[in-house]
Amino acid sequence: MAELLERVGKEFGLRSLKSLGHASEWVVDGELKNSYRGENFRSRVYGGWRKGTIDWREKERARMKNEKKAPGWQHDPLRGVEDTYVCPSYGGRAEHLADPREDKGLLSLDHSQPSVSVHWVTRGRDCRHPIRTAFYNDISNLVPMCKSCNSSKGGDAIDDYSVTSRFRGSGE
Numbered sequence: 001m002a003e004l005l006e007r008v009g010k011e012f013g014l015r016s017l018k019s020l021g022h023a024s025e026w027v028v029d030g031e032l033k034n035s036y037r038g039e040n041f042r043s044r045v046y047g048g049w050r051k052g053t054i055d056w057r058e059k060e061r062a063r064m065k066n067e068k069k070a071p072g073w074q075h076d077p078l079r080g081v082e083d084t085y086v087c088p089s090y091g092g093r094a095e096h097l098a099d100p101r102e103d104k105g106l107l108s109l110d111h112s113q114p115s116v117s118v119h120w121v122t123r124g125r126d127c128r129h130p131i132r133t134a135f136y137n138d139i140s141n142l143v144p145m146c147k148s149c150n151s152s153k154g155g156d157a158i159d160d161y162s163v164t165s166r167f168r169g170s171g172e
Ligand SMILES: [Zn+2]
Pocket: 087, 088, 089, 090, 091, 096, 098, 145, 146, 147, 148, 149, 150
């Protein structure tokens, strides 16, 4: 009903019907408030990582660390560095040993398909919070890789913060 009135308001340029408001306190004028955008978006709107997901990442790290023992890596200087692991190279580079002593070598998790930005426009902005957090922590859609590869993939920025009338934040 609110949506219909809002459309009527827009159609006829009636200011009072244009700004009926949204059922979610996270929304103003049909868009996410600023405090939920940018660097806060993944942690607040998608709820960030659950403990189970972090545990899984650590298990993956142990597995990837073990892979560096393969003979192919024996001449790589990083092989002798504790915590080094084999990064599967999704940043468009060849498979390589990642240096965990550097920030860019930290093990991160990448959302494969859909990415977060694709999920946001196809589903995330049209649903309740638990659906987004479940997507975000679905390990079947996550790929562990070094931070450097993850950021060089790029292209996952959110450029549209509009939401539908069904959008709800955490606890709403
Ligand atoms: Zn890498």
